[in-house]
Amino acid sequence: MITCQKCSKENQDHYKFCLGCGAELPRDGAPKPFAAPTKTPPHGMKMAPPVPVAAPPAPPPAPVAAPPAQVTAPVPAAAPRAVAAPPVPVPVAPPPAPPASAAIPAGPCPQCATPNPAGNVFCATCGFRLGGAAPPPPRSVSSAGVAAGAGAVVFTALRADGSEAGTYALPNQPEITLGRDTGGIFAGDSYLSPRHAHFTSKGPGKLAVKDVGSLNGVYKKLQRDVPMELRPSDVFRIGQEIIRYESIDPLPAAPDGVERLGAPSKGYVGRISLVIGRDTSGNAYPVPESGIHIGRERGDVLFPEDGYVSGLHCRLSYENGHLFLTDLGSSNGTFLRIRTQVDLQSGDVLLMGQQLFRIAM
Secondary structure (H helix, E strand, O other): OEEOOOOOOEEOOOOOEOOOOOOEOOOOOOOOOOOOOOOOOHHHOOOOOOOOOOOOOOOOOOOOOOOOOOOOOOOOOOOOOOOOOOOOOOOOOOOOOOOOHHHOOOEEOOOOOOEEOOOOOEOOOOOOEOOOOOOOOOOEEOOOOOEEOOOOOEEEEEOOOOOEEEEEEOOOOOEEEEOHHHOHHHOOOOOOOOOOEEEEEOOOOOEEEEEOOOOOOEEEEOOEOOOEEEOOOOEEEEOOEEEEEEEOOOOOOOOOOOOOOOOOOOOEEEEEEEEEEOOEEEEEEEEEOOOEEEEOOOOOEEOOOOOOOOOOOEEEEEEOOEEEEEEOOOOOOEEEEOOOOEEEOOOOEEEEOOEEEEEEO
């Protein structure tokens, strides 16, 4: 459990924002309680009893001569001092009381659609203040200085703590390509390609995205508890880990009919490997037919050093010859790299470069 430093409410260890006040939670572990040092010396030796020391005899008191009698004059009483009246307190209006947590029902967050149990004042994923009120309609200023209102497509850059870092309204064009050369909220990310992603408008409230050969790709955040099929060579990201899925396919025989030797792979459908550089892989983990769980504290594959990975983050499951990736309600989400054109909905979150962008239509 993580104790909020602002309101002292206890939160689960994978929460990023306090459910009581919405403050960002510390990522470090709770401080260890102080233990007083033992009184027993090392190696089990018993302490020797203290040796009493006799106090030196006190010298006899010296005779003190009586002081001569003195006559003191009476001291006149001091005049009473005036005491200033205390200032009259100015009445201050009490701060508005926060909504009662018991009145907040369970349901998805209006901003990020993460399910929250009844009583949560703030969303544990994005920190949005709950209470039944829908988030205000997006209204921002594009790089061209044009206000974006109803019917516009707005990109909102999100910081690591869930706060907004800036917005960008798409021009009223059927197609547009965004990247580092676009400027604005895209200019400061060196992991964005100059031309990174291509967006196509398909009518009011309909938008599609396609990677245009960027170096680091375009990732779409998966919805919680919604399985998404993985194909061979698909790449997904959790926290700071970039992971590639590779299937295990039997190698064909040589042209002369000789079968190839290899370790037995019965019961395994593939493997996942860490992408640590361009065309470079790191550690690999086999994926059995029974599936695996991935997390920071629990599961079959653990990333204990990555603070952005939840305790139990996602699951790989194998069903009817297909492998599926499912986010298990992680705090920071599971992202799948797109390979073809993908349709978007209002509220979807894209990962491009090192930034998150929430789409509002």
